[in-house]
Amino acid sequence: GQNIDQPTEMTATEGAIVQINCTYQTSGFNGLFWYQQHAGEAPTFLSYNVLDGLEEKGRFSSFLSRSKGYSYLLLKELQMKDSASYLCAVRGNQGGKLIFGQGTELSVKP
């Protein structure tokens, strides 16, 4: 079967660093995506990993280990506006289909 796991909720403090983990078991692997979704809004693309290692984009970084079926999204210098749902999604073998995890609801507190 296909399964993507990520924590349901996380809380962090403004200015801090938070790591959101994602583990996956899918039929085939053709890349892992992270999306951010604020309540009532569209998901917006944050990062993409297809090879092992770290991809850095400003305050956000994403890491992938294909052998472990594991990824994380690292958010630095947290801001209140980072409070949102973070979705991990894997592209398997079925065309353009993305398999989404349940999302991690991140709350950033002052």
Place this chain on the structure above:
Amino acid sequence: DTEVTQTPKHLVMGMTNKKSLKCEQHMGHRAMYWYKQKAKKPPELMFVYSYEKLSINESVPSRFSPECPNSSLLNLHLHALQPEDSALYLCASNQGGNQPQHFGDGTRLSIL
């Protein structure tokens, strides 16, 4: 604002009505997608169009009928929906392959 435009933003309809959701993108993307999203849940894929042809149908009930009139437009025709079909309907597009999907703001649909 996103580069994928969906109309209407909100739609309330009865179970016997027929309505259509529209999606438009002018980024030259060759793949377009319909998703359904319930509150506090991830998007669920419904349909994928690649080069204007339906390539994936995730066993969606026939009361949902997609249409891709051209490479920039994607419609979702609705007929005889059920209250459980109330959700946010998201359209997305990409160049295909491993390119990220770009999402529209969605249509929030309520079935009375």
